[in-house]
Amino acid sequence: MKSMQNLELMIRLFLVVMALCICVSIQAQISTTYSLRHHAITFKSDRAEIVVDPAITFKYLSSESYSGFDNIRGATFTAKVDSNFTAGGALFERQSTLSPFLSEFALQTSSMPGWGRFKKLDAATWVDNPRTIDIARAIGFLAWSNNRLSTKIEIGAQRFGWSKSPLMLSQEDVPYPSVKFGWVKSNYFADISMNQWVGSKKDGTVGGEYIIRNINKAIISSAGFSNEHCAVALLFGHTLEPAISVVSMAGRFVKNRGFMNYEAATSSTSTSGPSYQIGAGYNGDQFRTGLNFIRTKDGLYGDGEEMVWSNAMIPLGVITGNNTKISSVYFTFKNSDSAKWYFNCEAGLFSNDNFNLNDDFSRFTKGSITRIFSQDWDMGLTITVEAFKGHDPMLGIGVVHGIVRGYEKLLIP
Numbered sequence: 001m002k003s004m005q006n007l008e009l010m011i012r013l014f015l016v017v018m019a020l021c022i023c024v025s026i027q028a029q030i031s032t033t034y035s036l037r038h039h040a041i042t043f044k045s046d047r048a049e050i051v052v053d054p055a056i057t058f059k060y061l062s063s064e065s066y067s068g069f070d071n072i073r074g075a076t077f078t079a080k081v082d083s084n085f086t087a088g089g090a091l092f093e094r095q096s097t098l099s100p101f102l103s104e105f106a107l108q109t110s111s112m113p114g115w116g117r118f119k120k121l122d123a124a125t126w127v128d129n130p131r132t133i134d135i136a137r138a139i140g141f142l143a144w145s146n147n148r149l150s151t152k153i154e155i156g157a158q159r160f161g162w163s164k165s166p167l168m169l170s171q172e173d174v175p176y177p178s179v180k181f182g183w184v185k186s187n188y189f190a191d192i193s194m195n196q197w198v199g200s201k202k203d204g205t206v207g208g209e210y211i212i213r214n215i216n217k218a219i220i221s222s223a224g225f226s227n228e229h230c231a232v233a234l235l236f237g238h239t240l241e242p243a244i245s246v247v248s249m250a251g252r253f254v255k256n257r258g259f260m261n262y263e264a265a266t267s268s269t270s271t272s273g274p275s276y277q278i279g280a281g282y283n284g285d286q287f288r289t290g291l292n293f294i295r296t297k298d299g300l301y302g303d304g305e306e307m308v309w310s311n312a313m314i315p316l317g318v319i320t321g322n323n324t325k326i327s328s329v330y331f332t333f334k335n336s337d338s339a340k341w342y343f344n345c346e347a348g349l350f351s352n353d354n355f356n357l358n359d360d361f362s363r364f365t366k367g368s369i370t371r372i373f374s375q376d377w378d379m380g381l382t383i384t385v386e387a388f389k390g391h392d393p394m395l396g397i398g399v400v401h402g403i404v405r406g407y408e409k410l411l412i413p
Helices: 002-025 100-109
Strands: 031-034 041-044 048-062 067-081 085-097 132-145 149-156 176-185 188-198 202-206 209-212 215-226 230-239 244-255 258-267 275-283 287-296 324-334 341-352 362-374 379-388 394-401
Touching: 048 085, 048 379, 100 379
Parallel strands: none
Antiparallel strands: 031 041, 041 048, 048 067, 048 394, 067 085, 085 132, 132 149, 149 176, 176 188, 188 215, 202 209, 215 230, 230 244, 244 258, 258 275, 275 287, 287 324, 324 341, 341 362, 362 379, 379 394
């Protein structure tokens, strides 16, 4: 089945990248260490260093009408070879009871944002209880760079712009294969990439699995200017079959720790003008707060069922696709540079033609409190809550791995 074949291909490529890094490193004598501090396994030679870590999320979830678990386990690795090559990747397996919004999204699309299509799905109970899924995710990259030029082979997702939730390309998208070439000089940059997306349209089912009719290829280029106070970039993209062209402009302004981000985009299938996003906030040493507005117009990601600017049938960028309105405020806090406590919350209004439950706008609230009990081992205890109008609020408590070293990445923009 096509979806499983794509997953197997991603896993094989992931393993090839890892094996390549290890083979290069063993040209010199290797020392291997195992530790419960910093990293689980470290391979080191005079030319390379490779570290491997486990990845764990295990939370018990409960609401008034149902309960379950969020269970993610896997492994990640990073590698540096000589002075020009870097590599990395991760492989995750997930069996989870879905949160309120993801339950609604999965019911409509049979897929998960950032993950793709399900490995298996019990069709008999899906309509009555659309909450439990079984899914896997594999990502990996191999990159080379010198002072000005760079190239990157990746199974992952690209990002364009500085917004909290980019319109056209987001690193939270479903992974896909790509080859990217880049150039940078002083504060100027340019790049071009070739990408392969799958699942633009489904065609019936065999044994409960969807058959993917077409594989879509895209060429994307961007260029811009960026320094510590301001940035602007322009993106051009074109899919080959079926054809859609997009253009997007993004930028940011930063002064005295305050910031403003924007992005405006349109496509050859847009029918009601440009889509846009704007955000503003404050970024301190210990906390960040801001607000964000998103408005996507009809046809931005494709015309009707032809979601051609998408991967695994999920539109790139804003996961809910055309005719989406989101207004939200968010707040993140860590108590010190060597933080033991992390707080994160977001609340807002949401509207989309496919996911409206009771009226034109639905309210959502989500947040978490995390206490780090092993900073060296990168592990903490977390309590989460998510409420989406039309669904019972869901509470969660459990153990997470990866919150400390990944915290700065969570503070985008």
